[in-house]
Amino acid sequence: MTGRSPEADKLRRVRLWDPLVRSFHWLLVICVCTAWYLGEFGPGIMTLHFYFGYAIIALLAIRIIWGFIGAWPARFQHFVYGPGTFFRYLSGIGKRRPSLWPGHNPVGALSVFLLLGVLGLQAFTGLFADPDDFINRGPLANSVPGMVGWATSIHQVLPPIILLLVLLHLAAIVFYKVYKNENLVPSMLHGRKIVRGAVPADRIIEELPE
Numbered sequence: 238m239t240g241r242s243p244e245a246d247k248l249r250r251v252r253l254w255d256p257l258v259r260s261f262h263w264l265l266v267i268c269v270c271t272a273w274y275l276g277e278f279g280p281g282i283m284t285l286h287f288y289f290g291y292a293i294i295a296l297l298a299i300r301i302i303w304g305f306i307g308a309w310p311a312r313f314q315h316f317v318y319g320p321g322t323f324f325r326y327l328s329g330i331g332k333r334r335p336s337l338w339p340g341h342n343p344v345g346a347l348s349v350f351l352l353l354g355v356l357g358l359q360a361f362t363g364l365f366a367d368p369d370d371f372i373n374r375g376p377l378a379n380s381v382p383g384m385v386g387w388a389t390s391i392h393q394v395l396p397p398i399i400l401l402l403v404l405l406h407l408a409a410i411v412f413y414k415v416y417k418n419e420n421l422v423p424s425m426l427h428g429r430k431i432v433r434g435a436v437p438a439d440r441i442i443e444e445l446p447e
């Protein structure tokens with residue numbers, strides 16, 4: 238979002254998150270929780286863990302493609318913000334009122350990129366991981382033996398970081414609900430949200446009074 242005009246400042250109910258983003262999100266939640274649980278506490282033979290890992294790779298690939306060819310506001314270009322926008326948003330984050338941001342806000346966007354990046358790295362390194370137990374060898378561990386050492390280490394180090402990022406993600410959602418009186422969750426369920434800011438005309442459901 239760049240320049241502000243009276244038009245851009247109107248309050249509107251819009252169709253925000255499209256069905257692909259919503260399906261991606263909730264499938265990712267299921268797959269990450271399951272893969273994480275199976276990796277940490279699952280049975281010794283981790284075939285199921287691998288399947289959920291493959292599903293995560295497929296989901297991330299689809300979301301990355303959608304980030305380039307998808308519609309507003311799912312495209313990455315709509316939530317890559319410069320430092321000025323980021324710090325301006327951050328300085329006002331303590332105000333006790335809804336942000337009404339159309340899309341991922343500058344702080345949320347950073348956490349989205351972090352989550353996508355860390356999950357991508359976790360899934361990628363799983364392909365080459367080999368903990369020397371002769372059972373759970375990543376499917377590419379034999380083909381590229383040079384990567385096994387560092388890939389296994391990274392695959393073992395990242396899970397607590399993923400847990401921390403997910404907890405921060407949930408804490409941010411609770412903060413917006415409780416402190417800023419803005420519930421972000423329904424828009425990830427049915428797609429609709431009240432926002433203030435420039436939005437494409439075909440996404441507007443209704444103009445709202447101030």
Ligand code: HEM
Pocket residue numbers: 258261262265266267269270300311340341342345349352353403406407410421422423425
């Ligand atoms: C393993 C757990 C989770 C992961 C890995 C995760 C990951 C993500 C990612 C990657 C996005 C960006 C979506 C996109 O643009 O494609 C996102 C957004 C979002 N997630 Fe999650 N999520 C998790 C759990 C949850 C849960 C349990 C809730 C609800 C209680 C939730 C609510 C949301 C909401 C509301 C947004 C949109 C935030 C905004 O308006 O900017 N997430 N999540």
Ligand code: HEM
Pocket residue numbers: 269272273274275276277283286287289290291293294356357359360361362363364365366367368373374375376389392393394396399
């Ligand atoms: C984001 C997706 C993934 C998550 C959250 C995840 C999580 C985990 C966790 C928590 C462990 C246990 C680590 C430990 O013992 O310290 C593990 C081990 C393992 N995972 Fe994954 N994993 C994912 C994707 C994959 C993929 C795609 C593959 C390969 C197809 C894979 C293959 C393995 C292997 C071979 C191990 C045993 C390595 C070891 O114990 O060091 N993982 N994973």
